[in-house]
Amino acid sequence: MNRSTSFVLESLPDIDALEKLWRGFDDGGAHSFFASWIWLGTLLRTMERRPYLVKAMHGSELAGLALLSVRQRRLRGLLPIRQAWFNAGGDAQIDGIMIEHNGFALPSGHNAPIWPAFLRWFAQEGFADELIVPGMEADAGFDGNLLMLERHNAGYRTALRGLGPDGIASAISSNARQQLRRSIRDYGETLTLDRAPDAATALAYFAELKELHVRSWTRRGRRHAFANPFFETFHRALIATGGASVDLLRVSAGSRVIGYLYNFRRNGVVSNYQSGFDDEAPGFRPGYVCHALAMEHYARAGEGTYDFLAGANRLKQSFGIERYDLTWRHYRKPTFGFRAEHAARKAVHLAKRFAGPRGK
Numbered sequence: 001m002n003r004s005t006s007f008v009l010e011s012l013p014d015i016d017a018l019e020k021l022w023r024g025f026d027d028g029g030a031h032s033f034f035a036s037w038i039w040l041g042t043l044l045r046t047m048e049r050r051p052y053l054v055k056a057m058h059g060s061e062l063a064g065l066a067l068l069s070v071r072q073r074r075l076r077g078l079l080p081i082r083q084a085w086f087n088a089g090g091d092a093q094i095d096g097i098m099i100e101h102n103g104f105a106l107p108s109g110h111n112a113p114i115w116p117a118f119l120r121w122f123a124q125e126g127f128a129d130e131l132i133v134p135g136m137e138a139d140a141g142f143d144g145n146l147l148m149l150e151r152h153n154a155g156y157r158t159a160l161r162g163l164g165p166d167g168i169a170s171a172i173s174s175n176a177r178q179q180l181r182r183s184i185r186d187y188g189e190t191l192t193l194d195r196a197p198d199a200a201t202a203l204a205y206f207a208e209l210k211e212l213h214v215r216s217w218t219r220r221g222r223r224h225a226f227a228n229p230f231f232e233t234f235h236r237a238l239i240a241t242g243g244a245s246v247d248l249l250r251v252s253a254g255s256r257v258i259g260y261l262y263n264f265r266r267n268g269v270v271s272n273y274q275s276g277f278d279d280e281a282p283g284f285r286p287g288y289v290c291h292a293l294a295m296e297h298y299a300r301a302g303e304g305t306y307d308f309l310a311g312a313n314r315l316k317q318s319f320g321i322e323r324y325d326l327t328w329r330h331y332r333k334p335t336f337g338f339r340a341e342h343a344a345r346k347a348v349h350l351a352k353r354f355a356g357p358r359g360k
Contacts, residue, residue: 005063005117008055009127015044018053022065028108032101033266034135038245039099040067040087042238046230047089056104056114064104064114070128079337084128086136096228097235100135100155100271100309100326119143119331129338131331135310138325147332147342156320157307160270160299167296168319176318180292183285189254193293196248202239205248209260212276225274235262235274249297251290259290268304270294287315295319 012018022037033039044051049069056064071083071090087102088095104114122131123145142148164170169177184191196202210226217224225231239246247270249261259277263270272294277286295306308316310326317323332338 004059005112005114006057007118007121008057009052009068009125010055012044012050012053015041018044022105025065025105025107029106029110030267031103031105032269033245033264033271034099034101035066035087035103035105036245036266037105038238038242038264040105042234042241043067043087043089043094043097046234046237047091047094049089049091051085051089054104056118058110058112062107063110063112064106066104068128075337075341081130081335081337082128083130083132084122086131086133088132088134090132093228093230095134096225096231098135098310101137102133102135103137116143119146122146122331123333129333129335133329133331135326136329138327143331145334147334147338149330149332149342149345151328153310153326153328154312155308155310155324155326156312156316156322157305157324158295158319158321159304160295160306161304163295163299167299168292171321172318176288179285179318180288183288184292186284187253187258187289189256191289191293192252193297194250194252195297196250199240199242202246202248203236205250205260206235206239206262208250208257209248209262209274209276212260212278213274216277216279219280249290249294251286251293253289258284258286261290261294263294265303268302269307270298270303270305271307271309273309288319291315291319 019037019041022041025031026036044067051067051069054066054068055062056066067087069085069088069090071085073081073083075081083090085095087099106114120143122128123143138152158168158171169180172180196205210232214224214226239248245265247261247263247265249263250257251259251261257278259275261272262274263272265271272291275287275290277290279286298306308320
């Protein structure tokens with residue numbers, strides 16, 4: 001029987017009842033950690049404004065869950081519009097936690113396509129003029145009746161299954177391999193990796209990660225993640241309740257701590273979310289050493305993929321064998337204001353394209 005996919009937008013139910021429903025999906029669903037209750041339930045418990053619940057229905061069967069935050073904005077400070085933020089808050093501080101691999105929470109065994117139907121539904125419904133989806137897979141879909149803006153960001157990941165006895169060293173370039181081996185040799189001490197065994201220890205590791213992270217980024221004159229107060233509020237709540245899916249790892253050379261990693265685990269994927277390294281000494285590469293030990297640890301544990309998530313740097317490009325794309329998308333209904341803005345964007349793009357190199 002051919003059953004179409006439909007959608008219901010409703011006020012948020014009792015959070016304990018919603019948790020039970022969502023965790024039922026988490027038990028066997030193919031969605032990412034960022035669409036799980038651990039991430040989105042923590043968001044609900046730490047943000048002040050209540051989003052709506054979206055239910056995807058395949059016939060009479062519940063086929064997906066997501067959150068939508070609807071906000072009033074003004075386009076270019078002039079025209080009033082309504083924005084719907086998918087699994088996000090629609091607030092710069094709240095969304096500074098940077099959701100990635102965004103999507104619907106799915107029940108076990110569900111394989112019917114949801115996203116194309118969801119875009120068609122959004123195009124027809126009147127609750128918002130613009131749908132904003134941060135951190136989605138690049139091939140998620142597009143509806144021809146909508147306008148779209150998107151920003152791409154590269155991500156890097158490595159399959160852990162099949163790595164040889166040398167771990168990541170056997171899969172990276174000869175130059176990166178030499179740098180890793182030199183880094184291990186330079187520490188001149190036995191290297192150890194410890195996983196926080198409980199929430200209290202994990203929160204202590206997180207505080208020490210923060211100290212190293214802030215020190216490193218401040219020294220380089222760059223804005224660090226903890227400059228956003230909500231970032232720490234959210235993650236301390238997540239660590240306190242995340243259980244076995246949340247790892248705080250400490251790497252030491254002898255008695256000296258050289259770094260911390262903050263990782264999420266779900267469905268065989270390890271997502272490296274944040275780090276803090278003791279990187280003040282020139283010539284040492286604590287990031288290389290910490291990630292190499294972590295990848296070896298997770299490979300032994302049977303995990304399938306180590307995901308460095310979005311953003312490019314030398315370490316990610318060296319250790320991340322596979323490059324992939326995440327996008328931050330705005331789906332817009334073809335209103336007069338949005339059509340005018342898109343036309344203006346195209347005109348600016350064409351002007352820059354045909355202007356030629358500067359100075360000529």
